[in-house]
Amino acid sequence: MTYRAPINDMLLALNHGAGLQAAVKAGHYGDFDSDIAAAVLEEAGRFASEVLAPLNRIGDENGIKLADNKVTTAPGWPDAYRRWTAAGWNAVSGPEAFGGQGLPLAINAACTEIWSASNIAFGLCPLLTLSAIEALAAHGREELKKIYLEKLVSGEWTGTMQLTEPQAGSDVGALRSRAERAPDGSYRITGTKIFITYGDHDMTDNIVHFVLARLPDAPAGTKGISLFLIPKFFVNADGSLGKRNDIYPSGVEHKLGMHASPTCTMTMGDNGGAVGYLIGEENRGMQCMFTMMNQARLGVGLEGVGIADRAYQQALAFAQERRQGRAIGKKGDGSDPIIVHPDVKRMLMQMRALTAAARTICYATAVALDVSVRAADPKVRSLAAARGALLTPIAKAFSTDIGSEVTSLGVQVHGGMGFIEETGAAQHYRDARITSIYEGTNGIQSIDLVTRKLAANGGESVWALLAELTEIVIRVETSNDPAFGTTGARLRDALMSLDRTSRWLLERVASAPNEALAGATPYLRLFGSTVGGCMLAGEALAARDLEGAGDPERYVMLARFFAENITVQAGSLERTVMDSAEAVNGADAVLLA
Amino acid sequence: MTYRAPINDMLLALNHGAGLQAAVKAGHYGDFDSDIAAAVLEEAGRFASEVLAPLNRIGDENGIKLADNKVTTAPGWPDAYRRWTAAGWNAVSGPEAFGGQGLPLAINAACTEIWSASNIAFGLCPLLTLSAIEALAAHGREELKKIYLEKLVSGEWTGTMQLTEPQAGSDVGALRSRAERAPDGSYRITGTKIFITYGDHDMTDNIVHFVLARLPDAPAGTKGISLFLIPKFFVNADGSLGKRNDIYPSGVEHKLGMHASPTCTMTMGDNGGAVGYLIGEENRGMQCMFTMMNQARLGVGLEGVGIADRAYQQALAFAQERRQGRAIGKKGDGSDPIIVHPDVKRMLMQMRALTAAARTICYATAVALDVSVRAADPKVRSLAAARGALLTPIAKAFSTDIGSEVTSLGVQVHGGMGFIEETGAAQHYRDARITSIYEGTNGIQSIDLVTRKLAANGGESVWALLAELTEIVIRVETSNDPAFGTTGARLRDALMSLDRTSRWLLERVASAPNEALAGATPYLRLFGSTVGGCMLAGEALAARDLEGAGDPERYVMLARFFAENITVQAGSLERTVMDSAEAVNGADAVLLA
Secondary structure, eight states, rough: OOOOOOOHHHHHHHISSSSSHHHHHHTTTOOTTTTTTHHHHHHHHHHHHIHEEEEEEEEHHOOOOOOTTTEEETTTTTHHHHHHHHHEEETTTGGGGGGGHHHHHHHHHHHHHHHHHHHHHHHHHHHHHEEEEEEEEEEEEEEEHHHHHHHHTOOOOEEEOOBBBBBBOOGGGOOOOEEEOOOTTEEEEEEEEEETTTTTTTTSOOOOEEEEEEEEEEOOOGOOEEEEEEESSEHHHHSSSEESSEEEEEEEOBBSSSSSSOEEEEEOOOOEEEEEEEETTOHHHHHHHHHHHHHHHHHHHHHHHHHHHHHHHHHHHHHHOBBBBBOOOSSSSSSOOOGSSSHHHHHHHHHHHHHHHHHHHHHHHHHHHHHHHSSSHHHHHHHHHHHHHHHHHHHHHHHHHHHHHHHHHHHTTGGGGGGGGGHHHHHHHHHHHHGGTSSSSSHHHHIIIIIIIIIGGHHHHHHHHHHHHEEEEEHHHTTOOOEEEEEEEHHHHHHHHHHHHHHHHHHHHHHHHHHHHHHHHHHHHHHHHHHHHHHHHHHHHHHHHSOOSSSSHHHHHHHHHHHHHHHGHHHHHHHHHTTTTTHHTTTHHTTTO | OOOOOHHHHHHIIIISOOOHHHHHHTTTTTOOOOOOHHHHHHHHHIIIIIIIHHHHHHHHHHHHHHEEEEEEOOTTTHHHHHHHHHHHHGGSSGGGTTTOOOOOOHHHHHHHHHHHHHHHHHHHHHHHHHHHHHHHHHHHHHHHHHHHHHHHHTSEEEEEEEETTTTBBOOOOGGEEEEEOTTSSSSSEEEEEEEETTSSOSSSOOOEEEEEEEEOOOOOOGGEEEEEESEEEEEEEESSSEOOOOOOEEEEOBBSSSSSSEEEEEEEEESOOOOEEEEEEEOOOHHHHHHHHHHHHHHHHHHHHHHHHHHHHHHHHHHHHOSSSSSTTOOSSSSGGGGGGGGHHHHHHHHHHHHHHHHHHHHHHHHHHHHHHSSHHHHHHHHHHHHHHHHHHHHEEEEEEHHHHHHHHHHTTGGGGBBBGGGHHHHHHHHHGGGGTTOHHHHHHHHHIIIITTTGGGGHHHHHHHHHHHHHHHHHHTOGGGGTTTTTHHHHHHHHHHHHHHHHHHHHHHHHHHHHHHHHHHHHHHHHHHHHHHHHHHHHHHHSSSSTTSOHHHHHHHHHHHHHHTTGGHHHHHHHHHEEEHHHHHHHHHHHO
């Protein structure tokens, strides 16, 4: 079956759960008209259903090929990519000065979910280009921007981000690729990069590589890394393409999933070194990377949301079609669709609720990042920046963790058919698995949350968020709507757990860092479960107040399910954080015995 | 890396966690000497490491092939199978009257874990043969036993179990394969079966199929199903093989994992119908199936344990080797193995603790099933049968769920390398996924637990188990060993949650079955987390009392980790069961909007 973007759910999440409408009303989005969101998402949904979704399985089955130093993508992919750029989808949030539409990141976030849902391996390519655009726009010299930025914004050329080397994964500072200064002001780069997404392909004429390397006199570690722009083909003065640069794909990985997305080993220096142009300053490459980190991590979080929704839609359709057994108490002949069985309903609700919560967390992150650059008031900008920074690791890790959970449930709903590749459920399960790993493993996101985001300003941005979420809980409680069940109590308990756990960790970050690190992963889960539960409740409240929201009670039921099944775990996660550090840090006695 | 059977952990789990030693001492195992366990497991571990483990990846990469109505297995597999039977591994728990060694099921359970860990796709074949042996031994006529049983026990021939048809998966009663009575007392079977594991292969000369079909005058549903033995090749009076029977593999599935295990579509009737021999009575096939269900489900649970342990061992080795980053506070140059990082320790402890708990639950199930047939006292037998029946769905579902969780953590520990097939971590993740589905989906196990096992005798077997587990908790509490941390409190809370939830469900099974069904899955998880936590604590206490147990504190630390990270969720699972039935059963408003 194909994919249909759940426009109503997305708009409710964007406008109300994530606070876009309030931010627009407060003037933080300038003259942006939030009505445009519906139109953009409708169009994006149509393009995704018609063009991208049908290529998802073809991409998985055909994969990519490397021969003669060239990567060939799956049948239909170059054509789809051309249609993608022609329709302007690459340029949604790109800077207007370089041909972009300048739409908010929040709109592009919703679009990213749609691309990921319809075809996650395809959608990954523009995600990388977006990072390249950010790096170039923020740190590139004007002459480089003039040559490359417009082509990247339109998508005529794609971008790559090249950090990883065999000995330098999470530990970027260990990278060894070398850059030598050339007399003409450019650099000659040599070395080998691995795991380079879309490092080569046949969808565009040119590729703009962004490569981290080390100058001969650079200090050790992350303080000695510089960022270089390395075009696959040089660009002549008239804008035409010149000769080939010395950067080639020398291998491609055979992966668990994402078969259609080439993951390349890139070799530089077989012919004297790749010619690169410095971005930003020498030895300040990591700072350039930090510029784009929030948005790239949010993008991966949205992949989690998208693949989860795709798996949910497919499982829901299967559960309505597949007949096995009878509903309790049903008389007569014949069997019922399996959706009548409570255990199947539970799985589908779990899938939907997790997806909805992760979606809103991601959208809220995008709104915060938007406001941090769009608001007029510097204080508003600064608070929004802190909120965006706080939510980013949660958006990335919680959403991708649930991406794997939801796609696994999708397999389970299909029963034996779920294990058969032809069904397609297994592809989502395979594809989703990388999202918890790349762009900073989820363990690293948790550590970032505890040691940098929570610890910034004595936890101020956490307390600010908790205060806002408490407002939602009060409204749930005072609504006196019995359909909320125990939602209010669960959310309130969770907020208290999150508050106590945050204070405990904040103290430990300074006094006993290994204890804080031991609790980082359950803390992030506690955070996501609490924030997600509150935001879904906020959406449900908004739906009740909206004209023409269809049946608002379904949002109440969904928020309730999440609170009673996911947020309810907050208390045990709190205890795990506080109690289990000793067992974690004493693990060597068990593991190395 | 290869696999090494964790003999010490297995023996502690078997003898103390699962209660084998106590049962032997009580005389329930007759003259069985439990010292033999260590010797058998050592030998099994050696065979697995040397013969089976090296074929695991080869099997995955080569898969199986179907051509000319014949399935060919991966290179080296037929030879390994011959060595397997020659070494007597197929016959460990087989009946002595037919050449088996007659060892307890508990010993074979530990062996099954070893086979699954070293090569889950290989180990699956004898698991099916075991079910065939059980069916034939319990329900077959003497003349059939004489021809087939010895060959199945030795493994010279393998067995298949053929239930599933396209419209009949979980709903076995919907099957349509037809059996016609032939004048000679045999039957002619026609129809198509799907998802038949090792339905055909080249590892043995003959295959003995056990097929469910329906007589022309059979009542509808499960009450009209008969079981037939259908040999691939007929057996002549002198024991030599005769002509080919009319049952052929007509297709094989392309699956997410278990590539080396052929999953066949079997067609009967292209040449007049397969000749089958009735097992048990006409229309009583489901009863024959129930005979072997406990053991088959336990076998699949042990697959979960095995694949989890394999993933754990691989992740542990990787974490000791792979260097990235530095331990907190470490000075000097160079990076540390990632096992120094608390978040990596947490993942490894989670893997190990979940695996250990599932192992003990499975072994305890095996001991109960042993005692239910070996004890002299009928009352002891009957209580053990109830215990085995109660634990079976937990052994199956909890162990296979954690199989997927642990193999996923195994991928995560490997970082980006985990997503690369060459690493092998991804294979475990793919292979494990089917175990939650086949032999009764885990949803069906949960329903079985609530509606049949809990509800039997007013919950008597649950209360009996809880009483035993409470004894362990008291011993933890009175041990006053600070190394247990909050273990005692967590286990006590969990036992109370399990008690309250069981009573709540017991009442609902009768009065509001859909509410009971809605909570079945979280109830099973609550059950597994509680029983597993108590059993690990029991093992830790035993280790402290044992001479020469090495460092017993490591078992205390592991039990503590499990209690503080897994069992701690009991309270929230209790609330989920009791609170969320309304949202589950009202899900249509959300799902079908």
